[in-house]
Amino acid sequence: MNKQLLFVKRPVGAADASTWELVSNPIPEIEEGQILIKQHYVSLDPAMRGWMNNVKSYIAPMEIGSVMRAGSVGEIIQSKNPKFEVGQYVAGTGGVQQYAVTDGEGYYLVDPKMAPLPTYIGTLGMTGMTAYFGITEVGKIKEGDVVLVSGAAGAVGSVVGQVAKIKGCTVVGIAGGADKCTYVVEELGFDACIDYKNENVATKLKEHCPKGIDVYFDNVGGEILDIALTRLRRHARIVICGAISQYNNKTAIKGPSNYLSLLVNRASMQGMVVFDYADRYREGAMQLGQWMAEGKLKSREAIYEGIENFPETYNRLFSGDKKGKLVLKVIE
Numbered sequence: 001m002n003k004q005l006l007f008v009k010r011p012v013g014a015a016d017a018s019t020w021e022l023v024s025n026p027i028p029e030i031e032e033g034q035i036l037i038k039q040h041y042v043s044l045d046p047a048m049r050g051w052m053n054n055v056k057s058y059i060a061p062m063e064i065g066s067v068m069r070a071g072s073v074g075e076i077i078q079s080k081n082p083k084f085e086v087g088q089y090v091a092g093t094g095g096v097q098q099y100a101v102t103d104g105e106g107y108y109l110v111d112p113k114m115a116p117l118p119t120y121i122g123t124l125g126m127t128g129m130t131a132y133f134g135i136t137e138v139g140k141i142k143e144g145d146v147v148l149v150s151g152a153a154g155a156v157g158s159v160v161g162q163v164a165k166i167k168g169c170t171v172v173g174i175a176g177g178a179d180k181c182t183y184v185v186e187e188l189g190f191d192a193c194i195d196y197k198n199e200n201v202a203t204k205l206k207e208h209c210p211k212g213i214d215v216y217f218d219n220v221g222g223e224i225l226d227i228a229l230t231r232l233r234r235h236a237r238i239v240i241c242g243a244i245s246q247y248n249n250k251t252a253i254k255g256p257s258n259y260l261s262l263l264v265n266r267a268s269m270q271g272m273v274v275f276d277y278a279d280r281y282r283e284g285a286m287q288l289g290q291w292m293a294e295g296k297l298k299s300r301e302a303i304y305e306g307i308e309n310f311p312e313t314y315n316r317l318f319s320g321d322k323k324g325k326l327v328l329k330v331i332e
Contacts, residue, residue, distance in 0.1 A: 002027045003307050003330070005068045005096035010052055014248040014318065017311045019052070020068060027099045035107075036078035037090060037100045041303075043071035043121040044310075044326040045155070046219075046317050049247040058273045067095035068310070071121045073110060074100070074331075084109075091120045096310055098331045108281075115289070116301075122325035123159055123292065123299035124285050130241060130274040131159035132284040136167075138239045138272045139215045143168030146209050148228055151219030152193060153180040155325035156241060159288075160217045161190050162297050169215075172208045174201065174224060176320045183323055188298060202227050212236070220245045222254050229258035238262075238269040248318060300324030307331070 001024040008021045030036050051069055054061050062069050072094035079086050081104050092107035094100035110120040122128065134156070135141055147164040151157035152173025161171045161184070173184045173193040181193035194204040201224060205213075212233035218225050221243025228238070246253045262269055277284070291297035302322040304313045307330040316322045 001025065002097055002099040004098070005307060005310050007052065007062050007066055007068050008064060010054060010064070011049075013250040015049065015052065015311075015314065020311060022308055022310075028101050030078050030080055030101055032080050033103050034101055035076050035081050035084045035090075035104055037072075037074045037094055037102065038077045039072045039074035039094050039098055039100055039330055041073050041118050041121060041327050041329055042094070042096050043125070043127075044314055044317060044328060045071070045127075046242055046244045046247060048314070048317075058275065067097050069093065070096045071126055072100065073117045073120045073125075089117065089120075091125055096307065096328075096330065098307065115292070115299075118301040118303055118325070118327045119299050121327060122155060122301050123288060123297070126274055127155045127325055128159055128288045129277060129281055129284045130272070131156045132163060132288055133274065133277040133280065134239050134241050134272040135160045135163050135215070135217055137277070138270050139217060139237050141167050141169055141215055145169045145214035146212065146233070147171045147215045147217065148174070148205070148209065148213045148231075149190075149217045149219075150174045150224050150228075151242070151244065152184045152188075152190065153323050154219060157217070157219050158184070158188055158300065158324055159297070162188055163291075164215075165189050165191075166291060166296055172205075172213075174220075180320075180323060196224065202230070205231050215239070217241060218243070222246055226256050226258050229256055229261040232261050232265045232267045234265050234267075236265055236267040238267065240269060240271045244318065301327045303327045303329060305329045 006021045073091040076088045089110050090107045147169045149157045149161045153175040164171045171190045173190045176197045181195045184190045184193040192208040212231045216228040216238045219242045222245035
């Protein structure tokens with residue numbers, strides 16, 4: 001049988017257990033041109049909350065009754081597609097289920113001998129691609145830049161800051177709690193980290209970035225974005241990757257009131273969606289993989305087990321009860 005998590009109710013505010021239903025169905029038979037994947041791990045991402053809304057976005061909203069959308073990695077156990085062989089491992093968007101059938105479109109081969117499987121839906125997957133292309137192509141970092149990263153202990157933010165350090169930037173993170181800030185500085189190598197839960201962000205930002213910031217990589221939106229806008233240098237770049245502080249709002253999203261700083265400083269604020277760089281994923285993965293092999297880039301996954309524990313694990317995205325990339329093991 002194939003355990004599947006179905007999306008059954010659009011949430012208002014935060015998603016809860018009633019948003020999904022866990023069902024068991026027979027493992028489907030594959031047709032010509034298809035493969036059957038035994039899925040080992042699925043990715044949990046803040047973007048999932050946006051996919052649940054029935055609104056126009058960069059990707060179609062999920063339909064009620066569909067398998068919960070998620071990145072995944074697993075082993076091919078049946079193949080009627082000449083491009084794929086039984087025993088190979090692939091990553092793609094298989095959803096929150098134990099077995100997935102696909103024609104292989106959008107899937108790519110991965111090697112568990114080169115890196116642990118969870119890494120391929122983390123630093124060497126969409127998370128890493130988001131960080132790499134977001135900070136290099138949209139943020140246009142250069143040596144000597146002062147870079148501010150919110151959500152610095154999270155999946156994307158932790159990689160963004162490390163890439164910026166590799167490129168010769170001064171990097172300041174923002175994270176929630178002393179433990180996360182210590183992790184960001186001592187393990188990931190950021191120059192400083194501001195604890196937004198226990199410190200005044202505006203005051204600490206002046207202390208750590210006395211001459212302002214050249215690049216702000218935004219994962220949280222809201223008040224933190226507004227504060228960052230007040231510290232921009234001439235021709236600064238803001239990368240809008242996410243706004244996790246706003247995703248569960250029941251009222252209107254809080255927009256920036258300090259946006260005229262963009263005018264005064266001739267600065268820019270640009271949205272970033274990783275799918276725009278799909279034709280360059282190989283390039284990004286090779287570079288990130290090289291840095292990992294050289295010991296310059298650390299990858300951390302927070303791995304939990306049991307497809308039935310998806311709702312509880314998903315909520316860790318918003319409670320902040322994790323470091324690095326959040327991953328769920330869905331099958332033995």
